[in-house]
């Protein structure tokens with residue numbers, strides 16, 4: 001049996017790229033940007049009025065003029081209307097392009113308007129006030145987002161504003177998730193008395209969606225011949241084959257044997273960890289496809305997804321390992337087996353700004369109801385039995401920490 005660190009290293013050594021794809025803007029969130037996004041014109045593209053009010057020439061105000069005749073009114077999107085005399089102003093709205101003949105905007109709150117005249121009420125106003133200058137944020141041709149970053153709502157926002165209805169993103173691997181087990185029925189079926197509904201493929205598929213991956217799913221019964229045939233078909237089509245169940249020591253745990261017969265090289269089987277001990281990982285030399293065969297227990301498959309599959313995906317798409325997160329253990333924990341223990345925790349931000357992880361242990365690797373209350377696994381090292389409150393350990397969040 002190998003350690004978690006050794007297993008992680010073997011997996012990350014198999015990080016790889018999958019090319020580049022053009023992705024529609026509304027499907028791009030979660031993907032990784034494959035090229036710099038450039039501003040197609042200055043941002044903002046014109047001197048943009050930032051307050052509803054009037055535009056004047058500051059010089060006139062500085063010389064003592066405070067009442068101005070409203071020459072015209074502009075809405076955002078209108079062509080600018082110029083003033084031709086110092087005692088004129090333009091009434092205009094936020095988002096208007098500032099008329100070149102004016103240089104200062106006075107907001108409505110500082111103006112009284114009566115019978116076509118606008119009178120500025122404060123004694124002092126600032127020259128150039130309430131104008132977002134052309135090109136102040138970015139110049140045409142500047143990069144507004146750099147290749148390699150995750151496409152999030154902020155990237156989508158700026159990409160839309162520079163006219164990109166699609167974005168070049170790093171291509172994601174083709175993934176299939178295969179559940180195994182005769183006791184499993186699909187989610188829309190009523191299970192027999194000794195059956196359960198399958199949930200692992202739904203959970204892993206959901207986790208992968210955050211990365212822009214739409215994984216295929218399959219189910220196989222515990223029949224060695226059918227498994228060989230179906231896994232063989234998947235190895236020919238997919239870059240990553242994820243299996244759940246059938247990897248421990250039971251009479252019907254055919255997965256490792258089926259993979260071996262198919263020529264998938266076993267890179268490890270069994271990791272010194274709980275949950276997830278019987279995790280099997282290998283590579284199919286003929287295509288380079290990777291096989292993550294997770295234990296069937298729902299918490300085991302879930303933990304292995306977040307501790308191994310997601311970091312592998314991150315390393316493949318970003319070209320670097322994910323940066324580890326740490327938190328403070330909020331209560332004493334004893335765990336005696338010589339295994340790395342992935343404690344389920346609820347991490348919160350304390351009053352002093354620390355990430356604190358409170359244990360929510362649950363009832364072992366079959367208790368996936370407990371994952372709803374937890375938001376991370378805390379990785380407690382295998383060489384210690386006692387883990388003191390206040391100790392700092394690595395965490396693997398699977399939800400937003402709030």
Ligand SMILES: Nc1nc2c(c(=O)[nH]1)N[C@H]1C(S)=C(S)[C@@H](COP(=O)(O)OP(=O)(O)OC[C@H]3O[C@@H](n4cnc5c(N)ncnc54)[C@H](O)[C@@H]3O)O[C@H]1N2
Pocket residue numbers: 179180181183184196197198199200201244245246247248249250253275276277278294295296297298300365366
């Ligand atoms: N003699 C031993 N028995 C077991 C060992 C061991 O070392 N020696 N390891 C235990 C550990 S640890 C785990 S974890 C499990 C993993 O076993 P398998 O990967 O072979 O998984 P199954 O036996 O097929 O299923 C385990 C459990 O999970 C349920 N399951 C399976 N697939 C799904 C799914 N898609 N959705 C929901 N639930 C699923 C299944 O019904 C079983 O209850 O082995 C221990 N045994």
Ligand code: MOO
Pocket residue numbers: 273274275276277278295297299300365366
């Ligand atoms: O490793 Mo198993 O996942 O402990 O139950």
